[in-house]
Amino acid sequence: AQTVTQSQPEMSVQEAETVTLSCTYDTSESDYYLFWYKQPPSRQMILVIRQEAYKQQNATENRFSVNFQKAAKSFSLKISDSQLGDAAMYFCAYRSALRGGADGLTFGKGTHLIIQP
């Protein structure tokens, strides 16, 4: 079974600064998908960014980018120019490609991101 580890229970960053959230995963598979989701206090889960394992290029969405290191099984999220609205729990998630693309996700335990004004 795959596991996802987020080693930082909590991170704090000054507004407008850059922060990196760590995620590592354990799998024997070569084809899979990785996601970062954000959960603000409203508890709604919101997709931040996604990455296909077969793509070497790191995904980018505006201020959010990832550093995907397949050999190291690492998938960190970088948030640039942090804003107060970025404060939330951030979850890293893994999906196997073995049984098609509609399997459930395996989530890490999350990192609580605090933005200091």
Added chain:
Amino acid sequence: DGGITQSPKYLFRKEGQNVTLSCEQNLNHDAMYWYRQDPGQGLRLIYYSQIVNDFQKGDIAEGYSVSREKKESFPLTVTSAQKNPTAFYLCASQEGSRGNQPQHFGDGTRLSIL
């Protein structure tokens, strides 16, 4: 507006009672999912369904049951066999079966024991 509706928002269960959480989507998505979230934890998969009249167990299916009689509906029943049901439950759906497609989530149901 298209989306996923979970009801009720808060639910209380008595000992020995079964309760059903509702999840309805009008996104015309094929796949639907149920996750459980405990404090300080990530989401864990309970059940999922890729098509109508078919569903699979996730990592923590014991004490839960589901049905998928209609494409838009995927109710979750928490049975009396689930000894620790207090948690936040999230329903999600996904369009199609490409692995890079994100799951869309409802607003959740918080279940507590009386």
